[in-house]
Amino acid sequence: MLIGHQPKDFLLAVSGLTVSFDGFKAVNDLSFYVEENEIRVIIGPNGAGKTTVLDLICGKTRATSGSIQFRGQELTRLRENEIVQAGVGRKFQTPSVFEDLTVFENLEISFPRGRTVFGSLTFQRDDVVKQRVEEVAEMIFLKDRLNTYADQLSHGQKQWLEIGMLLIQDPDLLMLDEPVAGMSVSERAKTAELLNRIIKDRSVLVIEHDMKFVEDIAHKVTVLHQGQILSEGTMEHVKNDPKVIEVYLGH
Amino acid sequence: MIINSRFFNRSELVGFLALALLLFLVLPLSLDIFRLNLVAKYLTYAFVGIGLVLCWGYGGILSLGQGVFFGLGGYCMAMYLKLEASSVANTKIQSTPGIPDFMDWNQLTSLPFFWKPFHSFPVALIAIIVVPAIFSFIIGAAMFKRRVGGVYFAIITQAIAAIMTILIVGQQGYTGGINGITDLRTLHGWDIRTDHAKYILYFVEVVLLFGCIVAAQFIRLTKLGRILVAMREQEDRVRFSGYSVANFKIFAFCAAAVFAAIGGAMFTLEVGFMSPSFVGIVPSIEMVIYTAVGGRMSIFGAVWGALLVNFAKTSLSESFPQLWLFGLGALFIAVVLAFPNGLSGIWADHVQPRIDRLLASRKPKPAAGYVADGAPAE
Numbered sequence A: 001m002l003i004g005h006q007p008k009d010f011l012l013a014v015s016g017l018t019v020s021f022d023g024f025k026a027v028n029d030l031s032f033y034v035e036e037n038e039i040r041v042i043i044g045p046n047g048a049g050k051t052t053v054l055d056l057i058c059g060k061t062r063a064t065s066g067s068i069q070f071r072g073q074e075l076t077r078l079r080e081n082e083i084v085q086a087g088v089g090r091k092f093q094t095p096s097v098f099e100d101l102t103v104f105e106n107l108e109i110s111f112p113r114g115r116t117v118f119g120s121l122t123f124q125r126d127d128v129v130k131q132r133v134e135e136v137a138e139m140i141f142l143k144d145r146l147n148t149y150a151d152q153l154s155h156g157q158k159q160w161l162e163i164g165m166l167l168i169q170d171p172d173l174l175m176l177d178e179p180v181a182g183m184s185v186s187e188r189a190k191t192a193e194l195l196n197r198i199i200k201d202r203s204v205l206v207i208e209h210d211m212k213f214v215e216d217i218a219h220k221v222t223v224l225h226q227g228q229i230l231s232e233g234t235m236e237h238v239k240n241d242p243k244v245i246e247v248y249l250g251h
Numbered sequence B: 001m002i003i004n005s006r007f008f009n010r011s012e013l014v015g016f017l018a019l020a021l022l023l024f025l026v027l028p029l030s031l032d033i034f035r036l037n038l039v040a041k042y043l044t045y046a047f048v049g050i051g052l053v054l055c056w057g058y059g060g061i062l063s064l065g066q067g068v069f070f071g072l073g074g075y076c077m078a079m080y081l082k083l084e085a086s087s088v089a090n091t092k093i094q095s096t097p098g099i100p101d102f103m104d105w106n107q108l109t110s111l112p113f114f115w116k117p118f119h120s121f122p123v124a125l126i127a128i129i130v131v132p133a134i135f136s137f138i139i140g141a142a143m144f145k146r147r148v149g150g151v152y153f154a155i156i157t158q159a160i161a162a163i164m165t166i167l168i169v170g171q172q173g174y175t176g177g178i179n180g181i182t183d184l185r186t187l188h189g190w191d192i193r194t195d196h197a198k199y200i201l202y203f204v205e206v207v208l209l210f211g212c213i214v215a216a217q218f219i220r221l222t223k224l225g226r227i228l229v230a231m232r233e234q235e236d237r238v239r240f241s242g243y244s245v246a247n248f249k250i251f252a253f254c255a256a257a258v259f260a261a262i263g264g265a266m267f268t269l270e271v272g273f274m275s276p277s278f279v280g281i282v283p284s285i286e287m288v289i290y291t292a293v294g295g296r297m298s299i300f301g302a303v304w305g306a307l308l309v310n311f312a313k314t315s316l317s318e319s320f321p322q323l324w325l326f327g328l329g330a331l332f333i334a335v336v337l338a339f340p341n342g343l344s345g346i347w348a349d350h351v352q353p354r355i356d357r358l359l360a361s362r363k364p365k366p367a368a369g370y371v372a373d374g375a376p377a378e
Helices: A050-058 A080-086 A103-110 A117-121 A127-139 A155-169 A185-198 A211-217 A235-239 A242-249 B010-030 B033-058 B066-085 B101-105 B113-119 B121-144 B150-170 B195-221 B223-233 B235-239 B245-271 B281-294 B299-319 B324-338 B342-362
Strands: A012-021 A024-034 A039-043 A065-070 A088-091 A173-177 A203-207 A220-225 A228-233
Touching (some): A012 A050, A024 A050, A039 A050, A039 A211, A050 A065, A050 A080, A050 A088, A050 A173, A080 B235, A088 A155, A103 A127, A103 B223, A117 B223, A117 B245, A127 A185, A155 A185, A185 A211, A220 A235, A220 A242, A235 A242, B010 B033, B010 B195, B033 B066, B033 B245, B033 B299, B066 B150, B066 B245, B066 B281, B113 B121, B121 B150, B121 B245, B150 B281, B195 B223, B195 B299, B223 B235, B223 B245, B235 B245, B281 B299, B281 B342, B299 B324, B299 B342
Parallel strands (some): A039 A220, A088 A173
Antiparallel strands (some): A012 A024, A220 A228
């Protein structure tokens, strides 16, 4: 259905992507396309290769074969930090923030300036940085915790902080791995609100198990199963796909 | 030198001034020149310690091969001093006058090419910094670009220390072998063996030490310092924030190497010789222990650690030479298990709060609330 489209029309074009770990193909000849400003959710049973797909796009895992084009740039040849600089941000499943640094410092490190060794030696904490950090801190509900060390934050706050660190990078493609996992009901609602606010002007790729949450935010859903696409389309379409019900939703 | 509330916080400023008072006034006034020269020797390890605080304490990169860089700095200085001591007039009894004595003993008839630049004092000074910087850059690039880290990196640096010793000992004709480079006399025509020279060298060293403390503090307070901490905790998060983790590790390792080399060069001047016994595995591990005892997160702690452990080493190894190494090992285990932040951690957790309470009870008004370094100025 997508054959014939030119990959350059898309923000992200994944084609023929395969990764094999000692012969086991965690992702097998996978192709999908993400448009500008699209919110795409990837769902699927455990071991379907969802996280591996994000790892491949952000460079954490190297593809065995296939191509990942981001704005016409081939990502499979770039190093992780170059992929970030190209405009791809990644949030990990478990909150990974710098616990020995304050919320302010955590956000400041992600500010896209002075990313070289000498750039960071001469980096100045000027008004632009402070303003941006405060702006993002307000969005992620941590405005009054700027001087708190990150190890003092709750699980949910750490998740928000990591989302904030991605926001400050201002990526064109934001990849979130289970952003509401382990959150309380009220945190979950706040996160949905936060995500709805930050997805404007960028494309988002989300892995999530919470179906209610998926329904709330997804433009399009991709169902993965054993490293391959089982179904793709709107939530409505996917929900009624007998194959999906069989392997995933039915259980 | 800028000392303001931003550069040093209150307790750091107290630490800085206390150390300055001790090293510039108390010790020179109270110790005879023999003891002061010993202190100068101990302080050369403080340079290594400061480097290890940045590289190990902040960056989480444990190097068990700092002796290599200490040695490179020391040997660069020793080569210059040795050439100056080996003038044709001084060495006319040799079969080849004008080359260092150990070369003559090893049947060398001309100065090896890599010794020739060390006729020049400025070249020697530059080499003290540049040679270890290049060497550490090569090691760092080879390891960190391949994502070798942690225990593996520690083991490899230790192996390099062992290789370096074997190389120096084996290449007697070029390096002076196991005896090292001895019988050093003058620095640019100035006799370094007199008591007067030893006083001057002590103060030169202390000034350099404070220079290194300020440089390390500067690095610590820049964003680079925070990236080092971030890297130690969540390497991947730093990578996925757009930084090349390898480059930052290389920088920390090179900085530590340069600090160590400055210490090594001062060691040669203070002690009057350089030998492979300051390069190998044991001295490299001892340097890590000084830093661990002082506190690997504290620049001042590293200086105190170098002073106190070496003082203990001198006192105890005079009385119980067999027991010292066991004592040192036990000390290291005790520190790691009970006080992971060393003496500076004990100070900050137990002594400082008592002093604060004491001061607060005397003054009716308590001190203003402590604001963390990262506080954005409003």
